Amino acid sequence: MKIIPLGGLGEIGMNCMVLETDREILVIDCGLLFSDLEHLGIEFVIPDFSYLVERKDKIKAFIITHGHEDHIGAISFAIKAGIKAPIYASAFTARLIGERMIEPGLTDRVDVRVLPEMGRVEFEDFKVQTVPVNHSIIEACALIIDTPEGKIVHTGDFKIDPTPYYGKAMDLSVFKKAGDEGVLLLLSDSTNVERCDHSMSEKKVYNSLEQLMAASEGLFIISMFASNIGRMGQVLEMAAKQGKKVALAGRTMDGNARVAMECGYLKGAQNILIAQDQISDYPRNEVVLLATGSQGEFGSALSRLSQGEYAPASLLQGDQVVLSSKFIPGNEKAIGRTINALFKQGADVIYDAIHEVHVSGHVTRPELKLMLEVVRLKFFVLIHGEFRHLVHHSRLAIEAGVPEPQVLIAINGDVLELNPNSLRVTEHMEETRVLVEGRAGGDVSRLMIKERRNLAEKGVVFSLLVRNSSSRRIVAGPEIFAKGIVHEDQEGWLIEEGKKIVKKIVKKYEDALDHGESYKEDLQETIRIELRRFFNNNIGKKPTVVPIVLDV
Amino acid sequence: MKIIPLGGLGEIGMNCMVLETDREILVIDCGLLFSDLEHLGIEFVIPDFSYLVERKDKIKAFIITHGHEDHIGAISFAIKAGIKAPIYASAFTARLIGERMIEPGLTDRVDVRVLPEMGRVEFEDFKVQTVPVNHSIIEACALIIDTPEGKIVHTGDFKIDPTPYYGKAMDLSVFKKAGDEGVLLLLSDSTNVERCDHSMSEKKVYNSLEQLMAASEGLFIISMFASNIGRMGQVLEMAAKQGKKVALAGRTMDGNARVAMECGYLKGAQNILIAQDQISDYPRNEVVLLATGSQGEFGSALSRLSQGEYAPASLLQGDQVVLSSKFIPGNEKAIGRTINALFKQGADVIYDAIHEVHVSGHVTRPELKLMLEVVRLKFFVLIHGEFRHLVHHSRLAIEAGVPEPQVLIAINGDVLELNPNSLRVTEHMEETRVLVEGRAGGDVSRLMIKERRNLAEKGVVFSLLVRNSSSRRIVAGPEIFAKGIVHEDQEGWLIEEGKKIVKKIVKKYEDALDHGESYKEDLQETIRIELRRFFNNNIGKKPTVVPIVLDV
Helix, strand or coil: CEEEEEECEEECCCCEEEEECCCCEEEECCCCEECCCHHHCCCEEEECCHHHHHCHHHEEEEECCCCCHHHHCCHHHHHHCCCCCCEEECHHHHHHHHHHCCCCCCCCCCCEEECCCCCEEECCCCEEEEEECECCCCCCEEEEEECCCCEEEECCCCECCCCCCCCCCCCHHHHHHHHHHCEEEEEEECCECCCCCCCCCHHHHHHHHHHHHHHCCCCEEEECCCCCHHHHHHHHHHHHHCCCEEEEECHHHHHHHHHHHHCCCCCCHHHHEECHHHHHHCCHHHEEEEECCCCCCCCCHHHHHHCCCCCCCCCCCCCEEEECCCCCCCCHHHHHHHHHHHHHCCCEEECCCCCCCCCCCCCEHHHHHHHHHHHCEEEEEEECEEHHHHHHHHHHHHHCCCCHHHEECCCCCEEEEEECCEEEEEEECCCCEEEECCCCCCEECHHHHHHHHHHHHHCEEEEEEEECCCCCCEEEEEEEEEECCCCHHHHHHHHHHHHHHHHHHHHHHHHCCCCCCCHHHHHHHHHHHHHHHHHHHHHCCCCEEEEEEEEC | CEEEEEECEEECCCCEEEEECCCCEEEECCCCEECCCHHHCCCEEEECCHHHHHCHHHEEEEECCCCCHHHHCCHHHHHHCCCCCCEEECHHHHHHHHHHCCCCCCCCCCCEEECCCCCEEECCCCEEEEEECECCCCCCEEEEEECCCCEEEECCCCECCCCCCCCCCCCHHHHHHHHHHCEEEEEEECCECCCCCCCCCHHHHHHHHHHHHHHCCCCEEEECCCCCHHHHHHHHHHHHHCCCEEEEECHHHHHHHHHHHHCCCCCCHHHHEECHHHHHHCCHHHEEEEECCCCCCCCCHHHHHHCCCCCCCCCCCCCEEEECCCCCCCCHHHHHHHHHHHHHCCCEEECCCCCCCCCCCCCEHHHHHHHHHHHCEEEEEEECEEHHHHHHHHHHHHHCCCCHHHEECCCCCEEEEEECCEEEEEEECCCCEEEECCCCCCEECHHHHHHHHHHHHHCEEEEEEEECCCCCCEEEEEEEEEECCCCHHHHHHHHHHHHHHHHHHHHHHHHCCCCCCCHHHHHHHHHHHHHHHHHHHHHCCCCEEEEEEEEC
């Protein structure tokens, strides 16, 4: 059988793994990766589904391990690409997926099927068992899959939390039992392989937050991922104990809380939750605000608070903001800006660098080792990590006694052939990602990215000439229009000089005898080259030049 | 007297502090801030010098505490703005400043004067004493300044290193003596105020690097800041001990080593240094490569190595790369990409997250507290930090016993009035920074930044019509040219539809009886609005539309 990672191996994001036998395909997770090309209009990146589209009749199911965007965010694109397979997920995850189908208008086209805890779903070649694991979202699961070649364990994203807020500590005996029966292949989460400390229990956050909340003399704001329903539940519980009310700020915070309540979580929330516009009805130190924006996202509730642009409340001296979340690499500057702005508003800000107000949802080295020991796999493939994480995880496995030839570092697009005696990469498919403008927009080519980058860094210049089509003489122009180049005060001079250059070129061309076939193209190309040279000499960069000769 | 921070209070970068009496101005440091708007063509940010330019005859001197770019990088811009005061700095710092004057062609216009260790320079109102401090660059100093109002201590950037590689442990007794005489105002480095551990000695890095170097079986590459001459000296020393050769990769690494040698540092280097093209003349495990690019900078030596584009050497299995440097916030993604790419080339990569291969050049909480106790200041202003660092530093001072009213959190542009009995902000000057395209280029307005951002995120559309100036009828067009919008395959359709819209508008206008004064402007504005609406409806964003009606 084949195992093909379409995403998630070489980055943290866009997880998507294909299991394929001669007659069946199973897809595990279907997520997106938030883009760092936002400034070029790219919102996120998704796997390239062409391999799946070409084999869509073989696809029996998507199995979704949990509801984070990097596991469910590309489902709508797979459906739009014409893939019709049912999607299996836990009750909460299923509802989250349903929510994501509304905006792209796919509610009628999606077939989501709910799996219970320790759920089973069987196809001809694949028999899938879901196993609850601990993570920073509720109802996360690992998968134990019986295949014609042998047993595969896919951990999903997980940690081992002895005291999670919702659910139970994950039951390692299930994995041990699988190990007893023999595991041919383990696919395991590599995110936190660089961390040597134990991943702490979600309960650890409880004590920190509870003390801070109790001591708060003003508005108490907690910013966290809206998907962390466990933490939301903890905050509601401690607020109830302290006789405080909780308001939810941010659309996803609201939406996820609603979905969680529909699934039976956040019990008693209706007595504690208040609407944002009720905040001012209560004494300031009796209100807790749960806000989105822990990554410094522009326009989020926390960002608006930091700018004094959050309508329901302004920050005052004595208010406290807790960032109960990770600083995701790449977001440090935006988070830092938000923290600085919150301090400037007079609030106190508590964050992980100075106080323990967050725990990770991912397993660290000691527990990764434990998982290896429990499962006693034959072959090992590291998943869910940047390349460096995969390398470190492979070393950990070898340290833990897995024979080196049985550990394989695969990347997106690798085609792995698995049988009871061997695992190897037989093929590699290039280019396995698609840049997307947004949920409504389409995909964007690399060429377009280059074009946009040039526009932003170097600006654009349009040079315009009007030519009489019969006499072939220039009858109007040159006109030059520039965008993104320089100050208006400098621009005037540059444009006048630019026009002189175009005039000279025109004169040279019109004086020439040969007005051949490529006359217009040659003229345009000369203008392009000369204007780029002119700007480079004067402002040190070559803008995009669009030379136009229009016939009348 | 007045104290005016033009930069550095509210960010880590572009340090520049003005001290002003009725008849004199002294400027401490004159640095730049590397921009996070690189993608919009902005290379760095500098303070707004207009306050200084308006008072240029009062300026007696620039005093430069050390040679980092955030302390010297804006000097060339101050000179270009017409400020002629002499620049006082240590021998090494002075040479670095001289190097920075070559590219902008200011070598003849700069007047740099060398101050010895514990140097003194006296003006009518200001008597300046430099005091050597430890930092991640050689010859860094603090300043003790006698002013008509009292004594001011400016720490510069510092740490307390009992065993620096070059120079001595900083002598706290000098600060104690100043304290004995009475310090009116302390200005102190806030960079690492969030760190509770002791800043470690540069010597700590020695042991780590030496062991790694000795164990290396292939090419051993150390990437670090090119300005860290102390670390460079250590690497040369350990390489000499191990009988290895060192090659320098990267223009600034080369340049800084040359300047350091001219100043008497890196003794014996000529026996150990080899040119990059000699690398292949030696056994692989006998060569150490000191490379720029520890921040993942595009085009740097390390980045080229990671891409297999470094001509003098390719990476092989067994090679080792050590990132002996901080991950500067905002650079994590670029650094991560470089690390991943180095691993993919087969090298092993060692970095701070997994091994102790770097120490900071800035003092942490315990030592900051010590400095407060030694100096026994009356007033305290926190410098060199983002706003949050200034807040935390102010709290630390109050914890340490400085009465709260004597601690002042100032930001760039604040005008502070200081006399023996009071320190207060009397005024605030808005907008104290200038965005710069690069050393050759000019400054860029916020409006232009917005224009470039729109170009990058939403693209630009030129709509073109040619009109007969006497009949006022359209004789050619509409033509539409788009850049940065969508794929070419979609673009055709969008442009054809766009043309139809313009045609309809033209028809409506030509059919109308009233061809008044503003006919052309109205037509252009209608085209602009309608095309933006059209693109928004079809691709979900509004490009910049330039509607042109050209008369012939």
